[in-house]
Amino acid sequence: xxxxxAAFKAVDTFIEQQMAAAGTPGxxxxxxxxxxxxxxxxxxxxxxxxxxxxxxxxxxxIGSVSKSFTAIALLQLSEAGLVDPQAPVRRYLPWFQVRSRxxxxxxxxxxxxxxxxxxxxxxxxEARFEVWALRxxxxxxxxxxxxxxxxxxxxxxxxxxxxxxxxxxxxxxxERILTPLGMDATEPVIVHGIRDRMxxxxxxxYDDRPVGPGGPLVPATxxxxxxxxxxxxxxxxxxxxxxxxxxxRGRGGxxxxxxxxxxxxxxxxxxxxxxEDREEGSFYGYGLHIGEEDGSLVVSxxxxxxxxxxxxxxxxxxxxxxxxxxxxxGDPVGIxxxxxxxxxxAQRGHSLPDLPAVVDPRQVxxxxxxxxxxxxxxGVLELTAEGQCLLLGYDGxxxxxxxxxxxxxxxxxxxxxxxxxxxxxxDGQVVEAFHGPAAYAKEGYGSSAASGAPGSWTAFPGxxxxxxxxxxxxRIVLRKGRLLLIEPWGEEQGLEPxxxxxxxxxxxxxxxERLRFGAILDGRAIWANRSGCDYYRTFTP
Numbered sequence: 001x002x003x004x005x006a007a008f009k010a011v012d013t014f015i016e017q018q019m020a021a022a023g024t025p026g027x028x029x030x031x032x033x034x035x036x037x038x039x040x041x042x043x044x045x046x047x048x049x050x051x052x053x054x055x056x057x058x059x060x061x062i063g064s065v066s067k068s069f070t071a072i073a074l075l076q077l078s079e080a081g082l083v084d085p086q087a088p089v090r091r092y093l094p095w096f097q098v099r100s101r102x103x104x105x106x107x108x109x110x111x112x113x114x115x116x117x118x119x120x121x122x123x124x125x126e127a128r129f130e131v132w133a134l135r136x137x138x139x140x141x142x143x144x145x146x147x148x149x150x151x152x153x154x155x156x157x158x159x160x161x162x163x164x165x166x167x168x169x170x171x172x173x174x175e176r177i178l179t180p181l182g183m184d185a186t187e188p189v190i191v192h193g194i195r196d197r198m199x200x201x202x203x204x205x206y207d208d209r210p211v212g213p214g215g216p217l218v219p220a221t222x223x224x225x226x227x228x229x230x231x232x233x234x235x236x237x238x239x240x241x242x243x244x245x246x247x248x249r250g251r252g253g254x255x256x257x258x259x260x261x262x263x264x265x266x267x268x269x270x271x272x273x274x275x276e277d278r279e280e281g282s283f284y285g286y287g288l289h290i291g292e293e294d295g296s297l298v299v300s301x302x303x304x305x306x307x308x309x310x311x312x313x314x315x316x317x318x319x320x321x322x323x324x325x326x327x328x329x330g331d332p333v334g335i336x337x338x339x340x341x342x343x344x345x346a347q348r349g350h351s352l353p354d355l356p357a358v359v360d361p362r363q364v365x366x367x368x369x370x371x372x373x374x375x376x377x378x379g380v381l382e383l384t385a386e387g388q389c390l391l392l393g394y395d396g397x398x399x400x401x402x403x404x405x406x407x408x409x410x411x412x413x414x415x416x417x418x419x420x421x422x423x424x425x426x427d428g429q430v431v432e433a434f435h436g437p438a439a440y441a442k443e444g445y446g447s448s449a450a451s452g453a454p455g456s457w458t459a460f461p462g463x464x465x466x467x468x469x470x471x472x473x474x475r476i477v478l479r480k481g482r483l484l485l486i487e488p489w490g491e492e493q494g495l496e497p498x499x500x501x502x503x504x505x506x507x508x509x510x511x512x513e514r515l516r517f518g519a520i521l522d523g524r525a526i527w528a529n530r531s532g533c534d535y536y537r538t539f540t541p
Contacts, residue, residue, distance in 0.1 A: 007339075010355065017358055020214075021213055022330040025199075025326075026046050028060065032240040032321050060236075061198070061232070061233050064301060064302065065239075067154050070287060072257065074157060074160070075262040089110060092107075096156060098138065112271055112286060113153065114145065116143055117150050117512055126226065127155035130152060137532065140511060146510050154228050169226055170189035180254060182252075190231050195222070199327035200327060201220035201222070203217065217328055236323055239325065244321065249316070265285075265286060269285065311336045321340075361410070369423075369430050373442070374432075405490070407430070422435070438479070452481055453478060453482070464528050474530070482495075485515065505530075
């Protein structure tokens with residue numbers, strides 16, 4: 001017991017450090033074993049303006065953690081003989097359609113994100129039209145062969161539940177999962193009537209540029225939603241109840257909600273995850289990540305909504321689990337990972353792990369890699385390394401760059417902060433720098449001159465916006481003869497031409513995402529459709 005108490009204290013200390021570094025308004029964390037809630041703590045503000053602190057009763061949206069609820073409900077219907085996971089989706093939704101050269105998409109494919117369909121742009125809080133609109137998209141890989149995370153797929157699964165049960169998704173989840181587990185405070189759909197019980201969600205004040213940790217926040221856009229990919233709001237304590245059911249392999253306090261066999265199906269290793277998707281586990285099952293850590297079988301999932309972030313993690317061998325809910329920027333996945341490591345060590349009688357260091361983005365261990373003079377036909381960039389700081393000389397100032405990602409930095413200047421400053425390497429050596437459409441060659445490494453591009457492509461670069469609260473905007477740039485889509489947070493994806501005005505998003509030929517430009521006016525496209533969601537050229541650069 002003393003060891004676990006020390007672990008609880010370490011977890012709370014880590015949360016406070018992480019909140020301070022990221023500027024997270026509020027966090028609630030709960031720890032459980034197979035028998036009962038062992039620890040619950042709350043931190044910070046549920047509502048900054050009202051100075052309302054987070055409490056044990058505060059509701060947070062849990063986002064994609066909801067996917068495992070959807071999977072459980074479908075497995076229950078499967079056990080009752082009402083749904084066959086290996087059957088085509090069209091058996092239950094006759095109107096469901098995706099353009100495809102391959103075999104039919106099944107429930108199993110949707111549950112495991114192996115359907116080969118788009119992720120979904122979340123342009124509606126209601127599922128039916130977004131799923132219907134999949135007929136305008138095309139499956140890019142044979143079902144079952146490639147992991148590609150799809151919210152749209154789970155929206156379709158919610159409609160399957162409704163078609164079979166003849167009830168709304170929220171009613172199904174409440175009857176089949178929440179009530180049997182005693183999760184009476186949890187709400188299965190997000191509606192106006194629960195807003196006064198919820199934490200206020202917060203996002204960065206700027207939605208169109210990479211933002212560093214601890215920047216100014218504003219209340220996030222509020223909207224109602226009832227879709228099976230992520231529409232549940234819960235408290236930390238009740239999410240611990242849910243995690244406890246996972247630790248007990250489908251058994252709740254009042255009996256089983258999943259048979260042992262069906263729980264085994266839920267945590268089967270359906271598909272190996274790509275390396276870049278392995279933060280939470282190495283495999284995906286049905287609504288859960290599956291992996292091994294310190295010799296234990298671990299299941300987990302994270303969730304993100306507009307203004308809310310969540311994560312659960314359960315060690316099925318040690319019988320310990322953690323749930324973390326927050327209402328703003330932060331790293332719930334990092335918190336549950338550290339928490340479970342600390343709890344596991346304490347239970348095994350080992351020393352607690354050291355608290356992970358708080359990373360200062362201005363400290364760049366390999367700053368000297370980037371130092372040098374970079375040129376293009378329009379100008380020069382001068383970068384210097386001073387210890388572990390990387391500085392850019394600009395407009396009479398020496399700007400300290402902040403690490404944003406590997407070989408990628410935020411530039412703290414109002415004329416430069418729309419794009420990160422990226423660097424390109426050849427044989428491990430930094431040879432180029434990129435900022436939006438501009439490319440610079442490092443002295444001694446050749447030229448940054450652009451290769452040719454079709455003249456029609458000059459109509460496409462610009463800033464595009466939508467009223468979609470999830471994906472509000474993106475920019476298109478033409479750099480070195482290539483079109484790039486640059487996300488507000490700085491990620492870049494190449495656009496690969498497919499046919500007139502249509503591009504695949506991403507260099508991976510397996511990507512199902514598409515971007516189509518249209519309505520050329522005065523030599524500029526004024527409209528673009530991104531995998532089903534319309535965006536319009538805006539006046540801001």
